[in-house]
Amino acid sequence: MKSKQDIIQKIEQILPQTQCCRCGFADCAAYAKAVVYRTAHAHLCSVGGDETAQKIAEIAGVSLYQKVANEPKFVVQIDENRCIGCTKCLVACPVNAVSGAAKLMHTVIADECTGCGLCLPVCPTDCMQTIEVQDNFLPRNTFLSSNKNPQQAASEHARLRYQQQQTFRQPETVEYTQKTLNINQLLNKAQQKTASQKRISVKSDELAQQELQQQKQRSYQRNLRRKKQYGLDDEQ
Numbered sequence: 001m002k003s004k005q006d007i008i009q010k011i012e013q014i015l016p017q018t019q020c021c022r023c024g025f026a027d028c029a030a031y032a033k034a035v036v037y038r039t040a041h042a043h044l045c046s047v048g049g050d051e052t053a054q055k056i057a058e059i060a061g062v063s064l065y066q067k068v069a070n071e072p073k074f075v076v077q078i079d080e081n082r083c084i085g086c087t088k089c090l091v092a093c094p095v096n097a098v099s100g101a102a103k104l105m106h107t108v109i110a111d112e113c114t115g116c117g118l119c120l121p122v123c124p125t126d127c128m129q130t131i132e133v134q135d136n137f138l139p140r141n142t143f144l145s146s147n148k149n150p151q152q153a154a155s156e157h158a159r160l161r162y163q164q165q166q167t168f169r170q171p172e173t174v175e176y177t178q179k180t181l182n183i184n185q186l187l188n189k190a191q192q193k194t195a196s197q198k199r200i201s202v203k204s205d206e207l208a209q210q211e212l213q214q215q216k217q218r219s220y221q222r223n224l225r226r227k228k229q230y231g232l233d234d235e236q
Ligand code: SF4
Pocket: 015, 016, 017, 018, 019, 020, 021, 022, 023, 024, 025, 026, 027, 028, 029, 031, 032, 044, 045, 046, 047, 048
């Protein structure tokens, strides 16, 4: 007979590991444990959708009371011209998918983003937007996992990024996060924000092209500003 710990681990393997808290728990591990200890229903992970809910119910040996609607997948992009480098999104990201430093422009590493949406409500300049993607699983990077199943590899990669983030976070950052980010408030805001955002819908292979175009535009605008600042004309 399998131990509770084995069952929790099996459920963890099939959860998306975005750590988005939409199930009402602090992370995917907490939700898996709650299902096994019968303090949560099997249909609460909306990110995993109906297929995941059915598998959870089967592994935990419980009934599934509700069908789960499948959610579209998205990643987040930062409008770098409007970013003020406040680091709030960097602190809020559970899988370390935001790169940046205080008072400097921040960027989302698209291949690490799980689309959890937790960074959206904390941005004071509202310069983050969601881009709908056609991927079946996120994140796209899976190199931390050796699992052959693409869904489980993405999920394991995200879980390991989350665990690394927890391990290497400085105690003062954790304290800052606990003081400034009330997880329930953050979750409510993230859900409202995600629902209200106008999604840009692009095919996965178009995303890189779109990013390239945006970078070109930003570079053109930066050049214009520099020329204006230093009084240069177009030939210089
Ligand atoms: S992916 Fe989000 S909703 Fe699903 S179990 Fe993990 S934290 Fe909960």
